[in-house]
Amino acid sequence: MLILDLAMRGRLTERQDDDKPASELLDRIDRERDRKVAEREIRRRRSLSDPSVDEVPYEVPVTWRWARIGRIAQVIGGATPSAGDPSNFEEPGLPWITPADMSRGKVRLIAYGSRGLSEKGYASCSASLMPAGSLVFSSRAPIGYVAIAANDLCTNQGFKSLVPHAMECSPYLYWALRAFAPMIAARGSGTTFKEVSGGVMESFPLPLPPVQEQHRIVERVDELMDLCDELEEQQAAQVETRSALTAATLHRVSEADQADDLRAAVAVFADSIDLHLAPGKGDLAALKRVRQVILDLAVRGRLTRRDPDDEPATNLLGKIAAERDRLVKAKEIRKPRVLADADPCRQEFNVPKGWEWCRLGQLVLTNEAGWSPVCPPEPRPNDAEWGVLKLSAVSWGKFLAHEHKILGAGLDPRPAIEVRDGDYLMSRANTAALVGRSVVVNDPPPRLMMSDLIVRLGFVDRVTAEYINLLNGTRSVRALYAEVSKGTSDTMRKLSRDQILSTPVPLPPLxxxxxxxxxxxxxxxxxxxxxxxxxxxxxxxKDLGASVGAHAALADTRNSTT
Structure with a gap:
């Protein structure tokens, strides 16, 4: 973002004496917009005043101007025909873009989406066909994906796109929208998710350089961004090499038999991840990081060897889907909600051959929450009484059966939510650090029920529950839950079941x-x-230190009395 910030301030390029000022460009834009209105190509929009000094974040060079987007370009929304009518869509069809089409990597030019519209589908909705060179800007879920249309296309309702009145400005506007996307997003509104309205988009001010300088800015930013991409690739290669080295040292740890060999092997491993396991130097904290690295490597497939005879994860996903369909038809479970495709932005690494990225919901057969009646604060006196789990029972990496409250007098227990052996339990409310933590229950005492802030997910195999429990402890998943959970403070954050089921999973064969x-x-x-x-x-x-201290104090006392 530093590169784009400097570019938008005119700090990456030199002024040229023969540059025509941006005021002339704006006059030409105004004439072109008026022509389109007169010829009924576009409708006349409300008059937009020039941005005031208070509305712009900084001063720009004297030949530049701040101008509202609605003056520079026509802002166009999108639409979706009825998804229940398959004839509204065809392949390849009329190019039709959704935000999911733009999340698949770094997209600068976009030509087609995953689906196209038929002529019937296009005519049945209010989508508008935009010319090549238009700026496609996602205005919700999420806000800020930007691409340049490589050909005529239209979008769904998740966009507020721009058709520049001067198409030669399109490459510069691409980078300008990338630079100001966070500020545009901050003006969005909504409760379930934020959305930027057409009015907000039209009134947002952008810095507009002369056309010649726009070309120089685009050339310079392209050059620097390519360099950044090259550096990122080199860094990723270094991380991969480091990961392989760390995995190799972990194998040495696992093969150590004697205590001295074990400590030596762990010391080598610690050196490989810049830890220091020496007495009195935070060695216990370092061990915590060792455990974290073990988890992170495990879900990348770096601690195990592939077996070519393993059934690929795609087969497992098919079996789970078939079992889920069977349970739905037998009316043993409800039909689950359809999940969005896995977001490639969350796929932080390439999975080994035979693995698949999927959503957690694709692995789940059942998901249910518990019950939170008003209960006395004390635990039950014995296993013959019913109890309700507290969040602390599932927040610390292992199931703590003693963390519960006795069911209140006069309340009937609910055996359907009794905790069972092999249950995968997860807290959907907690602090930012603990929200979403999970356990797999082993041999629980009877008559303990889940509370309503605990979710139970049912998998086709207990091994999958145990693998997902490991994944839940990785840095990437912890960071995801801290990011998407809602709450007014870090002391109480909540996850919805949809957020939990949307968690990206690197899935190995069973x-x-x-x-x-x-x-x-x-x-x-x-x-x-x-x-x-x-x-x-x-x-x-510590005992030795205390002993030495006591002897020293005794010696001082004796010396003072002699």
């Missing part, structure tokens, strides 16, 4: 899920051993 779970358990057991050694060493060190 057999490899089992190998991953087993490997992580083995490595965590080694970390537990080392942690105990470090704790014992710390206690001994």
């Amino acid at each position: 057999d490899e899920q089992k190998r991953i779970v087993d490997r992580v358990e083995a490595l965590f057991a080694i970390c537990d051993q080392l942690e105990q050694q470090l704790l014992v060493a710390e206690v001994l060190r």
Whole structure:
């Protein structure tokens, strides 16, 4: 964003004496807009005043001008024909763009979406065909995807696109919209999700340089962005190499037998991720990071070997879908809501062969929440009584059955939400750091019920539940839940079930899920051993320090009395 900020301030290019000022460009734009209105190509829009000093974020060079988008371009919305009528769509059809089409990588030019409109579909809705060179700008879910139309196309209702009155400005306006997208998004409104209206888009001011300088800005920004892309690729390659090295050192840890060998192997691993496992130097905190790296590597397939005989993850997804359909037809479960396609922006790495990216909801057969009656604060006296789990029962990486309240007197229990062995339980409300944490329940005591802030997800196989539980602890998923959860403060954030079910999942074959779970358990057991050694060493060190201190104090007392 620094490059774009400097470009929009005129800091990346030199002024030229023969540049015609932007005021002349605006006069030409006004004449072209008036011509289109007179010839009924476009409708006359409301008059827009020039931006005031208070409305613009900074001063621009003297040959530039601040101008509202509605003066520079025609703002056009989109539309969608009835999705229930398949004849409204055809392949390739009339190019029709949705925000999902623009999320697939860094798109600068866009020609077609994943679906096209038939002539019937186009005629049945209010979508407008825009010429090549138009700026396609997503105005909701999310706000700020930008692309240049490579040919005539139209969009769905998730856009407020621009048809420049001077098409030679199109390349510059692309970068200007990229630069100001966060500020445009900040003016959006809405409760479920923010959306930018046509009026907001038309009134938003942009800095407009002379045409000749626009060309120089575009050339300079293109050059610098290409350099940034090259640096990102180099950095990604370095991360991949580092990841492979870290995985190799973890294998050495897993094969260590003796305590001395174990500590030496962990020291090598720690060096590979810049940790320091020396007494008195934060070694327990470093071990916490070791566990985190183990999880992050595991869900990338870096701790296990591929087996060519494994059924690919696509087969597993097919079996889950078939089982879900069977349960729906048998009326054992309700038909689930349709999930959006997995967002490629969340696919942070390439999965190994045989794996697939999918949404968590594609793996789930059932999802249900509990019940939160008014309960006394104390736990039940014995297992014969019913209790309701507190959030703390599922927030700390393992199921804590003692974290519950006794069911209030006079209330009837609900056996349907009793916690069972193998349940995958997840908190949908908690602090920003803990919201969405999960556990897989092992051999729970009877008569404990979920609260309404705990979600139970049902999978086709317990191994998948255990694998998803590992994924839930990775840095990427924790960051995702902290980002999308809602709340007025970090002390209480909430996730919707749709947000949970939309979580992107790097899905291995079922057999490899089992190998991953087993490997992580083995490595965590080694970390537990080392942690105990470090704790014992710390206690001994403190005891020794206290003993030395006591002897010194006694010596001082004796010296003072002699």
